Amino acid sequence: MMKHKIEAGMEVIGADGVHVGTVDRVVGDRIELKRRDSGDGTHKGHHHYIELGFVAGVEGPKVRLSANAEIAVTLEEERSGRPVDLG
Structure with missing residues (x-):
């Protein structure tokens, strides 16, 4: 797993x-x-958030995903910390 190679500030x-x-x-x-x-x-x-399962590799200061950017953005999971109003 590449988790240990991913650091704050990486693109x-x-x-x-x-x-x-x-x-x-x-x-x-x-x-x-x-x-x-x-x-x-x-x-x-x-x-x-992006699941680590979508990480294809770490190349220098960049984290490369296995999906194109347009698709990856749709896979992001939003966590605002506020309750969602369902009604």
């Missing part, structure tokens, strides 16, 4: 080389992206 890129985010830290089996670098504007200010 996360898709298989296509497109920027997905910046590592804030590794939490369990997920990469937490920095808030200021997460999302497309509608989700800014929230942490996003």
